[in-house]
Amino acid sequence: MKLVSPGEAAANTNDIPAEADEEFVRIGEMAKKYGVTLRTLRFYEDKGLLNPHRDGSTRLYTRRDKARLKLILLGRKVGFSLRDVKQMMDLYDPSGTNTKQLRLALDKSEKQLSRLQKQRALIDDAIGELSNSMSVVRQMLIERTAAPQASAAG
Amino acid sequence: MKLVSPGEAAANTNDIPAEADEEFVRIGEMAKKYGVTLRTLRFYEDKGLLNPHRDGSTRLYTRRDKARLKLILLGRKVGFSLRDVKQMMDLYDPSGTNTKQLRLALDKSEKQLSRLQKQRALIDDAIGELSNSMSVVRQMLIERTAAPQASAAG
DNA sequence: CGCGCCTTTTACGTTTACGTCAATCCTATA
DNA sequence: TATAGGATTGACGTAAACGTAAAAGGCGCG
Numbered sequence: 001m002k003l004v005s006p007g008e009a010a011a012n013t014n015d016i017p018a019e020a021d022e023e024f025v026r027i028g029e030m031a032k033k034y035g036v037t038l039r040t041l042r043f044y045e046d047k048g049l050l051n052p053h054r055d056g057s058t059r060l061y062t063r064r065d066k067a068r069l070k071l072i073l074l075g076r077k078v079g080f081s082l083r084d085v086k087q088m089m090d091l092y093d094p095s096g097t098n099t100k101q102l103r104l105a106l107d108k109s110e111k112q113l114s115r116l117q118k119q120r121a122l123i124d125d126a127i128g129e130l131s132n133s134m135s136v137v138r139q140m141l142i143e144r145t146a147a148p149q150a151s152a153a154g
Numbered sequence: 155m156k157l158v159s160p161g162e163a164a165a166n167t168n169d170i171p172a173e174a175d176e177e178f179v180r181i182g183e184m185a186k187k188y189g190v191t192l193r194t195l196r197f198y199e200d201k202g203l204l205n206p207h208r209d210g211s212t213r214l215y216t217r218r219d220k221a222r223l224k225l226i227l228l229g230r231k232v233g234f235s236l237r238d239v240k241q242m243m244d245l246y247d248p249s250g251t252n253t254k255q256l257r258l259a260l261d262k263s264e265k266q267l268s269r270l271q272k273q274r275a276l277i278d279d280a281i282g283e284l285s286n287s288m289s290v291v292r293q294m295l296i297e298r299t300a301a302p303q304a305s306a307a308g
Numbered sequence: 309c310g311c312g313c314c315t316t317t318t319a320c321g322t323t324t325a326c327g328t329c330a331a332t333c334c335t336a337t338a
Numbered sequence: 339t340a341t342a343g344g345a346t347t348g349a350c351g352t353a354a355a356c357g358t359a360a361a362a363g364g365c366g367c368g
Contacts, residue, residue, distance in 0.1 A: 037327085040325085042346090047325095057347090058345065077283060105287075113285070127270050137263070235355095
């Protein structure tokens with residue numbers, strides 16, 4: 001099931017780099033395009049999140065893989081674990097309405113949203129406590145640098 | 155340098171549990187008092203954050219250890235690493251003004267504060283994106299459940 | 309005397325998302 | 339043909355803060 005000869009793919013990359021309709025890209029180009037490392041792409045594949053075609057041993061990524069990667073990156077951005085992302089993606093069925101997938105996504109999203117809100121509360125709390133401590137420390141420093149000269153209360 | 159015999163300490167725990175002025179507490183009581191596990195206390199000691207006395211092999215925690223633990227827990231709460239906490243604590247000198255310690259603490263605090271603020275921005279961002287996605291998904295679900303009956307636009 | 313409870317040390321396991329070699333292979337190019 | 343540039347798999351390393359046995363010692367109580 002060989003779709004493109006390696007020479008052809010390589011030539012394509014060299015000849016018409018702006019001819020946007022390239023079917024396949026190799027891992028290096030894919031990585032640059034989405035700002036991830038090669039390791040990351042291989043890792044995602046290892047975890048079953050991506051499934052690029054192969055030309056021999058060389059990975060070839062298609063539009064489909066790009067769409068999936070975009071979803072992964074979005075998921076990562078909003079704080080889903082890769083496992084969650086995989087769970088949701090695994091439910092995708094191009095021949096159906098994907099109701100189950102959507103419901104799962106919504107369910108997970110609600111939970112994640114509340115997690116994020118809790119996190120934000122924790123961070124706000126931490127910011128408050130830290131600011132307090134900083135005031136105290138600043139005050140201590142003032143006393144320690146200004147007092148030795150004019151200590152009134154002794 | 156044995157300060158309290160084991161029998162005495164044990165008796166103390168059994169006889170007068172409410173007599174607040176106990177000099178030493180063992181690891182179990184310490185853990186309960188501060189809501190941490192035994193493992194945590196031993197871990198902190200292993201990392202050089204605590205230094206309880208010993209009666210034989212039994213750890214005995216004093217007021218000083220309690221104060222240090224409080225600081226550790228505060229540091230943890232505001233997001234410092236244990237390493238940071240240790241660095242700051244290590245500068246403590248009961249016979250000086252501790253200016254260096256205070257300056258380091260303030261410096262680290264400023265950095266941590268900006269980290270926290272960045273984190274909060276990221277979280278707010280994530281919340282926004284997630285909310286958007288959820289709207290989209292909800293809309294898709296509506297279309298998939300309501301449309302099959304009355305699809306006007308075909 | 310045996311039981312249960314507390315304590316000890318040692319040391320490997322957990323989680324997540326990759327980083328960082330290492331050794332090897334293939335290919336286009338000068 | 340030598341070399342540089344990508345690509346491959348495999349596998350150990352990292353960070354943080356503990357969790358979780360495992361095996362053993364000590365103590366008071368009934």
